[in-house]
Amino acid sequence: xxxxxxxxxxxxxxxxxxxxxxxxxxxxxxxxxxxxxxxxxxxxxxxxxxxxxxxxxxxxxxxxxxxxxxxxxxxxxxxxxxxxxxxxxxxxxxxxxxxxxxxxxxxxxxxxxxxxxxxxxxxxxxxxxxxxxxxxxxxxxxxxxxxxxxxxxxxxxxxxxxxxxxxxxxxxxxxxxxxxxxxxxxxxxxxxxxxxxxxxxxxxxxxxxxxxxxxxxxxxxxxxxxxxxxxxxxxxxxxxxxxxxxxxxxxxxxxxxxxxxxxxxxxxxxxxxxxxxxxxxxxxxxxxxxxxxxxxxxxxxxxxxxxxxxxxxxxxxxxxxxxxxxxxxxxxxxxxxxxxxxxxxxxxxxxxxxxxxxxxxxxxxxxxxxxxxxxxxxxxxxxxxxxxxxxxxxxxxxxxxxxxxxxxxxxxxxxxxxxxxxxxxxxxxxxxxxxxxxxxxxxxxxxxxxxxxxxxxxxxxxxxxxxxxxxxxxxxxxxxxxxxxxxxxxxxxxxxxxxxxxxxxxxxxxxxxxxxxxxxxxxxxxxxxxxxxxxxxxxxxxxxxxxxxxxxxxxxxxxxxxxx
Numbered sequence: 001x002x003x004x005x006x007x008x009x010x011x012x013x014x015x016x017x018x019x020x021x022x023x024x025x026x027x028x029x030x031x032x033x034x035x036x037x038x039x040x041x042x043x044x045x046x047x048x049x050x051x052x053x054x055x056x057x058x059x060x061x062x063x064x065x066x067x068x069x070x071x072x073x074x075x076x077x078x079x080x081x082x083x084x085x086x087x088x089x090x091x092x093x094x095x096x097x098x099x100x101x102x103x104x105x106x107x108x109x110x111x112x113x114x115x116x117x118x119x120x121x122x123x124x125x126x127x128x129x130x131x132x133x134x135x136x137x138x139x140x141x142x143x144x145x146x147x148x149x150x151x152x153x154x155x156x157x158x159x160x161x162x163x164x165x166x167x168x169x170x171x172x173x174x175x176x177x178x179x180x181x182x183x184x185x186x187x188x189x190x191x192x193x194x195x196x197x198x199x200x201x202x203x204x205x206x207x208x209x210x211x212x213x214x215x216x217x218x219x220x221x222x223x224x225x226x227x228x229x230x231x232x233x234x235x236x237x238x239x240x241x242x243x244x245x246x247x248x249x250x251x252x253x254x255x256x257x258x259x260x261x262x263x264x265x266x267x268x269x270x271x272x273x274x275x276x277x278x279x280x281x282x283x284x285x286x287x288x289x290x291x292x293x294x295x296x297x298x299x300x301x302x303x304x305x306x307x308x309x310x311x312x313x314x315x316x317x318x319x320x321x322x323x324x325x326x327x328x329x330x331x332x333x334x335x336x337x338x339x340x341x342x343x344x345x346x347x348x349x350x351x352x353x354x355x356x357x358x359x360x361x362x363x364x365x366x367x368x369x370x371x372x373x374x375x376x377x378x379x380x381x382x383x384x385x386x387x388x389x390x391x392x393x394x395x396x397x398x399x400x401x402x403x404x405x406x407x408x409x410x411x412x413x414x415x416x417x418x419x420x421x422x423x424x425x426x427x428x429x430x431x432x433x434x435x436x437x438x439x440x441x442x443x444x445x446x447x448x449x450x451x452x453x454x455x456x457x458x459x460x461x462x463x464x465x466x467x468x469x470x471x472x473x474x475x476x477x478x479x480x481x482x483x484x485x486x487x488x489x490x491x492x493x494x495x496x497x498x499x500x501x502x503x504x505x506x507x508x509x510x511x512x513x514x515x516x517x518x519x520x521x522x523x524x525x526x527x528x529x530x531x532x533x534x535x536x537x538x539x540x541x542x543x544x545x546x547x548x549x550x551x552x553x554x555x556x557x558x559x560x561x562x563x564x
């Protein structure tokens with residue numbers, strides 16, 4: 001893994017900075033579940049530590065108890081471990097350092113670099129100025145250190161209500177960087193903390209806690225997303241004025257993916273407004289949602305590496321993520337036959353009570369996966385889309401009078417079409433050639449299509465959940481006139497029940513992944529019971545018939561010239 005961050009680290013190692021040590025951290029805030037963007041940050045921080053023989057900590061930024069829950073802490077730990085990373089004994093929390101951070105704030109007050117401000121939140125915002133106008137100093141800015149110490153202790157003891165006082169750093173109200181215009185260091189939050197209970201009434205802001213936490217842990221390279229680039233001077237100011245070990249902050253552009261949103265605030269809305277069933281809904285871009293949909297850790301890691309690390313903001317097409325899971329599952333997922341839209345086939349010349357066990361390959365990409373036995377009988381189900389009564393010229397699947405191959409089985413020919421009183425096709429009558437057992441004709445004749453099938457009397461009934469993109473547009477947040485929820489895809493989930501699956505999957509466990517031959521990749525969902533399996537569609541296979549339809553729309557076959 002080579003990128004501009006590793007170039008900086010290489011330069012530090014060559015210069016002997018940090019004595020050649022590389023120590024990173026992943027610092028999530030436990031106010032929601034992790035998403036695919038966090039996955040890239042996880043892979044980056046742990047990957048760099050591994051690449052350089054260093055260490056990576058997992059540290060929770062638990063400085064805002066009003067929004068944090070133990071559920072989120074547990075989910076984050078599970079997600080990072082599931083991705084394949086470990087932090088040994090280096091699981092930390094910003095709350096571990098509350099006492100130390102408080103003393104650092106006291107030190108800044110003593111040397112005249114921090115003060116207690118009693119302006120309201122709106123007044124602080126107004127006094128801060130704009131990008132074009134300098135800020136205005138607070139009337140409380142020049143209080144003596146002793147008074148500030150007394151008031152800060154009063155804040156800690158609960159002597160002020162929320163919003164009545166804050167602790168601010170005294171830097172430069174005319175700075176061109178608004179982050180240096182006396183930023184808030186501590187605010188009052190009268191809410192019990194998940195780990196410290198009611199011990200504290202005041203909590204450090206992220207900008208104050210982050211750099212010092214890095215320093216305490218011996219982090220050498222503090223890798224952040226690009227929005228913290230303007231915060232780096234403040235990161236440096238705190239460390240320099242407190243006079244403690246100084247890590248290097250490095251920023252990169254956060255990952256954005258098409259047809260989704262990665263704002264935690266918006267993901268929370270999707271959950272709270274019941275647009276999805278929860279954080280682990282398979283349509284969500286959360287790690288837990290991707291896991292439930294059937295994505296693998298290796299596919300997500302490969303996607304993260306493929307997306308790359310840059311200083312320039314951009315959007316990665318969702319198809320890249322789908323490409324990597326297809327690549328992974330093509331090698332690892334066993335094949336089974338399943339029918340989602342069944343059409344009954346009766347093989348008229350097949351013995352009524354005969355059942356054959358036909359050998360089927362589990363995975364052509366993995367010889368070690370072996371084979372399984374698929375039962376074959378007189379009555380079968382095939383996909384309804386595999387038959388057309390009046391097919392177009394390049395439709396090679398089953399049609400009246402046409403011969404096709406049944407995978408692992410026989411050649412069959414459609415001899416009759418049975419319809420109901422409304423003219424809908426309900427059954428096909430076919431004949432099979434017993435000499436073609438195994439799918440080959442001794443006389444060398446060939447057919448142009450091979451269909452999958454399931455024996456009707458042996459099929460397991462199951463439920464399939466067919467997932468599509470949650471949003472209908474590439475950039476759901478781009479329209480300033482509309483709320484992003486207006487672009488939610490009403491067809492993002494289609495439930496098909498029942499479907500028919502070959503009996504070899506009867507003992508499948510939650511999380512087992514399969515390729516339903518010629519259809520898609522599926523995973524067994526946690527809603528499955530001992531009586532009925534539920535399958536989530538992970539991703540579709542490449543659709544050759546869709547290519548044909550596209551070509552039909554361009555009958556000349558000429559390539560359209562791209563416009564620059």
